[in-house]
Amino acid sequence: MIFDENKVNRIDFHMHTTVSDGTDTPEQIIGIVRDAGITLFSVADHDSIKSSVMIKKLLTENDPGFFSGVEFSCRDDEGKYHILGYGYDTNAESLKKITEFTHNNRMKKARLRLEYIKADYGFEFPREEIENLLRMDNPGKPHIGNLMVKYGYAPTKEIAIKDYINKLRVRTDYIRPETAIEGILAAGGVPVLAHPAYGDGDQLIIGDELDKRIKKLKDFGLEGVECFYSGFTVKLIRDAMSLADKYGLYITAGSDYHGSNKMVELGDTGLDYTKDFPESLHKFIRRVMQ
Amino acid sequence: MIRTMNIELKGRIDSGNAPKIEEELLEQLKDNGKEPVILDAAELNYISSAGLRVILRIKKTYTDLSIINVNSDVYETFEMTGFTEMMHIEKAYKVVSIEGCEEVGRGANGTIYRIDKDNVVKVYNNADALEDIQHEREVAKLALILGIPTAISYDVVRVGESYGSVFEFLNAQSFAKIMVNEPDKLDWCVQEFVKMLKIIHSTVVPEGKLPDMKETALKWAQRTSEELPAQAGEKLIRLFEEVPRDNHMIHGDYHTKNLVFQNDEVLLIDMDTLAVGHPVFELGPIYNALQGFSEYDHDVIIDFQGYNYDTATTFWKKFLALYLKTTDEKIIRDVENKARIVGYSRLIRRTLRKGDLTLEKTQKEIALWKERLLELLEVTDTLIFDEPADEINNNELEIEAKAENLNTVLDFVDKKLEAVGCSPRTQMQVDLAVEEIFINIAHYAYAPGIGNAIIRADINDNNSQLKLTFIDRGMPYDPLKREDPDLTLPADERDIGGLGIFMTKKSVDDISYEYRDGCNILVVKKNL
Amino acid sequence: MNIEKILNGTELTIALDGRLDANTADELETEIVNSLEGITGLIIDLDKLEYVSSAGLRVFLLTYKKMVKQGEMKIVNVNEDVMSIFEMTEFTDILDINKKEENK
Incomplete structure (x- = not known):
């Protein structure tokens, strides 16, 4: 594992493989991540932990550091949410149940x-x-x-x-955010709100609305916020960080790389890798690397 | 003109079409070298978060990206999400016509028309005026922050091929007009003219915010010296070079058409030429406006200001006497000479560059100014003069808000306390409050920029209470909203944040905050 | 502000003379940071200190957090006025702070 807290690190905790809607296979993504100079990563495929299971098996000592990830699309009466789960036990029953349901x-x-x-x-x-x-x-x-x-x-x-x-308006059952959060927690993972200002597609959630949303999710057990995200301006990052600070939540970073399906670069999270990471990001890294 | 790449954004950009739009944009931008990219959003009605992400990704590759003609809803989205911080985004401008509108003023950069009973528009001569407008607005804001009464444009519009700034202007009359219509008001005009100038000249400008007039003035001297015999030319340049640098504000183009009277208030308009420098660089152009320009042909001033040369001469003489606070002819004549040297240098350079040199009149003007200049150079050895002592309001200190100035502020307050025999313990408590509040302003009010703070120290009639008022024009911030730190925590959990204002609150008897007219105003009271 | 350092084995005394405020606190912080290696006992002598603001308290707190890992720290000879500041912020509860003795 090449992640070293005392050196400069490039990180990206939010990317997709062919297991959901990315274009790189889990095997391919390890090489792509390494070539991009990333030293610590996670893969957050929609509603599936398969890629995390596979990657864990394939990793060698010379590969970048990795911890399990997943992204659940959730919904309740107030809107849509993408809840990320990191560092969970891949054998956990709770997650098996949720992924079966979503599958x-x-x-x-x-x-x-x-x-x-x-x-x-x-x-x-x-x-x-x-x-x-x-x-x-x-x-x-x-x-x-x-x-x-x-x-x-x-x-x-x-x-x-x-x-x-x-x-075709397909009425589907979504899982509620609290279900995803509880499932992740029960599996020993860290639930994180993905790209906080962007609910789904066109939604823009900022200011008081975002504050209420995060507070609600925190009450359900949310532990982190993806403050650093490829689609965020400096202001959106700032605002997300101050909400993370306000509610005592971890900070994570992700690009939302989908391979050739979307024009996002791997490792582009808006985080300045040459500067010290915020303390809450360090805390998150320590937590998931346990 | 730099070549730019202009692309139109139309209709909506949302999750339905965002990827396609992104592909199209990237295709168009493929051939872009280093040209700035301008996205024209005149027909863009809506942009969702998916659209914002597209713009952001494009900006990461094409860093010189700006968006223009944005409607107010889309602009609001850009503002709320912080895009306006990251790139240049311009609102769509309303179009205004000046046909049939009365011309009410003229500045160096543009002409002012009254567009309706409440508003005027300053139309810029230069069609590429957006930068000038931006500059003027910033300078006007700076002037306002520093305490100069001026008007701020509240809207930018398109006028024909150019741009204009719209100002609210009711019943405003320039001083020039007043002097023409009500000649008995001349003395009053001189008084207000001097009063405003004093405000300007006593304003300290933070480093780097305004250009240095000395640099411009040296250009006048250099060009003029080429028209003079060698020795005189060298002396002229030397005189200018020896004028010391000065960080006080000067207007640069001060005359009776730049001062207006509106609603019982005297306002300064036309802030294009604001600079810093020694007052002699201000007096030169003032001389020109009142005398120099029309020295050869006395009728010039009638076109320029509306009143005649005799009136102007009377004004100039009264002005100098009042500005220098003296009736001593020798002193007045001395300063007038210096002002004239600066003035003629400017006139000669300006006319050589812009005047029609084929006209006999122009040649005669230049000859006259040269003659006078040479006479004056014989009898003048320095352009510096002693400025009269101002009645400083000695209960008030205005100073640049930086940590290095803390001791000056403390001295200012402590002197007053010592004068009334305050106890050391009380003085220490006052010092604590002053330090915490001033340092807070220095660190945060204007960050990352700089600005001034005003500190007022008033002791009541029976010397029983000190009232301190701290004023800054920085970001609105109420320090009293800060929660008290938890003092029961053990050392390894204690935080310093919030301790300063907590200590301040405990050290004084009363503390209050309000935000008014763009100022943070914090008032503390301490019983002595 | 004057900073005097007296080293006695692994015990270091730092005596301050003057005012500890926003401008002088940085200087003190640098001095202390560069002097604590191998020190097991730190004594801060405030006999000649007239004034301390929150900037100074910050330096004391940071120093304490560092010293507590390698030894002990105490603050001595504090005059009444400065003591009132320590008491107001309840620093007296977390740091070892001692008044100036009466006959000094």
């Missing part, structure tokens, strides 16, 4: 979507493709979109999603 959900959604686009637009795919899709850990809109482009049903993935797939 079944996604499967149901994927099947519903495929049925819908067949029924409403007559778009069909060869059985093999459908089986491959449903064998994926977390088939989502981008995967179906890519299929549609492949078979000429839409010119681009974005149009496929916007003009066709999104037209």
